[in-house]
Amino acid sequence: xxxxxxxxxxxxxxxxxxxxxxxxxxxxxxxxxxxxxxxxxxxxxxxxxxxxxxxxxxxxxxxxxxxxxxxxxxxxxxxxxxxxxxxxxxxxxxxxxxxxxxxxxxxxxxxxxxxxxxxxxxxxxxxxxxxxxxxxxxxxxxxxxxxxxxxxxxxxxxxxxxxxxxxxxxxxxxxxxxxxxxxxxxxxxxxxxxxxxxxxxxxxxxxxxxxxxxxxxxxxxxxxxxxxxxxxxxxxxxxxxxxxxxxxxxxxxxxxxxxxxxxxxxxxxxxxxxxxxxxxxxxxxxxxxxxxxxxxxxxxxxxxxxxxxxxxxxxxxxxxxxxxxxxxxxxxxxxxxxxxxxxxxxxxxxxxxxxxxxxxxxxxxxxxxxxxxxxxxxxxxxxxxxxxxxxxxxxxxxxxxxxxxxxxxxxxxxxxxxxxxxxxxxxxxxxx
Numbered sequence: 028x029x030x031x032x033x034x035x036x037x038x039x040x041x042x043x044x045x046x047x048x049x050x051x052x053x054x055x056x057x058x059x060x061x062x063x064x065x066x067x068x069x070x071x072x073x074x075x076x077x078x079x080x081x082x083x084x085x086x087x088x089x090x091x092x093x094x095x096x097x098x099x100x101x102x103x104x105x106x107x108x109x110x111x112x113x114x115x116x117x118x119x120x121x122x123x124x125x126x127x128x129x130x131x132x133x134x135x136x137x138x139x140x141x142x143x144x145x146x147x148x149x150x151x152x153x154x155x156x157x158x159x160x161x162x163x164x165x166x167x168x169x170x171x172x173x174x175x176x177x178x179x180x181x182x183x184x185x186x187x188x189x190x191x192x193x194x195x196x197x198x199x200x201x202x203x204x205x206x207x208x209x210x211x212x213x214x215x216x217x218x219x220x221x222x223x224x225x226x227x228x229x230x231x232x233x234x235x236x237x238x239x240x241x242x243x244x245x246x247x248x249x250x251x252x253x254x255x256x257x258x259x260x261x262x263x264x265x266x267x268x269x270x271x272x273x274x275x276x277x278x279x280x281x282x283x284x285x286x287x288x289x290x291x292x293x294x295x296x297x298x299x300x301x302x303x304x305x306x307x308x309x310x311x312x313x314x315x316x317x318x319x320x321x322x323x324x325x326x327x328x329x330x331x332x333x334x335x336x337x338x339x340x341x342x343x344x345x346x347x348x349x350x351x352x353x354x355x356x357x358x359x360x361x362x363x364x365x366x367x368x369x370x371x372x373x374x375x376x377x378x379x380x381x382x383x384x385x386x387x388x389x390x391x392x393x394x395x396x397x398x399x400x401x402x403x404x405x406x407x408x409x410x411x412x413x414x415x416x417x418x419x420x421x422x423x424x425x426x427x428x429x430x431x432x433x434x435x436x437x438x439x440x441x442x443x444x445x446x447x448x449x450x451x452x453x454x455x456x457x458x459x
Contacts, residue, residue, distance in 0.1 A: 051078075054153065060095075069104045086105065088111065145228060160220075174313050178262075184215050184251070263311075268319070338400070345392065
């Protein structure tokens with residue numbers, strides 16, 4: 028039978044004392060993942076047999092009280108060879124009612140349980156995988172964990188091949204802003220999979236973020252920001268496409284509220300860090316990007332543009348609370364533009380995101396309402412992005428994203444000026 032216990036079990040500690048110097052622990056957090064968790068554990072076991080046959084590596088599973096047979100599937104997949112350590116974490120009623128964009132209620136609490144267990148076992152590397160994943164290759168585990176064990180890397184994330192139109196919220200706003208703030212070209216700053224070192228684990232476990240409400244949605248972004256801004260060595264590994272099971276998809280405005288609400292709040296906590304950073308640096312990459320390019324998804328550009336136009340009609344009063352008059356006028360002109368002329372300039376988009384960060388800080392209106400009003404503006408940017416790149420090569424798309432990131436970096440002094448002297452940059456309302 029696979030070992031079952033908790034991070035507080037002294038019997039577990041004595042039995043597994045020999046594993047205290049394990050090279051590697053691989054953790055997954057589950058909550059009703061019966062469709063994917065068993066297959067993932069089988070993949071992890073196969074990988075560990077290849078890369079760590081004598082290190083007594085362990086598979087850690089932190090479950091939030093699954094009711095669909097997840098734990099039984101995991102135990103069967105572990106085949107009773109003693110590699111599995113079962114843990115538990117608390118899922119609170121609010122976690123289930125307010126489902127996060129990544130789909131795992133109570134994710135921060137789950138990760139803390141996994142990191143604490145890794146620390147207790149003195150693991151040289153802790154790798155966390157997404158329980159939604161359905162196509163994890165065994166060699167991915169070695170590619171993520173080896174740099175931690177052998178190259179003194181503290182934090183490493185996978186960078187999956189995606190068409191630019193997929194995950195566009197990351198390409199078009201999260202990555203450019205994260206890069207401009209913290210000066211690191213980390214392509215997946217809010218990914219749900221990573222590997223980390225004992226040094227990083229020790230540094231993060233004492234933070235109160237793990238029990239906070241916002242941490243349950245934003246913990247991955249917080250981990251990346253902590254690693255990047257805390258003097259830790261970071262890296263990334265290019266992989267092929269990530270295939271996952273279906274999650275509960277949130278509407279765009281709710282996703283924006285969760286993602287940007289956390290990003291903007293975290294900016295306030297780290298202001299002394301990002302104020303001093305200019306430009307950005309390359310992040311060490313281990314391995315080459317796959318040659319396979321995902322196919323282009325269908326995108327209804329007209330529908331995106333019309334959603335923006337509707338927002339422009341209904342949200343002018345909100346936007347004038349946060350945007351300066353010139354930006355408001357530029358967005359109005361765009362709403363009147365024909366589709367073939369529908370383009371959002373990089374400077375306008377970068378400054379708009381920065382204006383919303385400032386509006387969030389100053390609480391010019393209720394934060395939830397403010398962030399939801401950003402969704403139509405994002406759809407306008409996305410429509411422009413798709414129109415510009417629908418016939419572009421992958422290389423051209425990468426160059427386009429790079430130009431956008433450079434615009435966010437170039438406009439960072441605008442953000443810093445507003446942050447230092449907010450009274451000078453309060454929007455002045457204009458009459459329609």
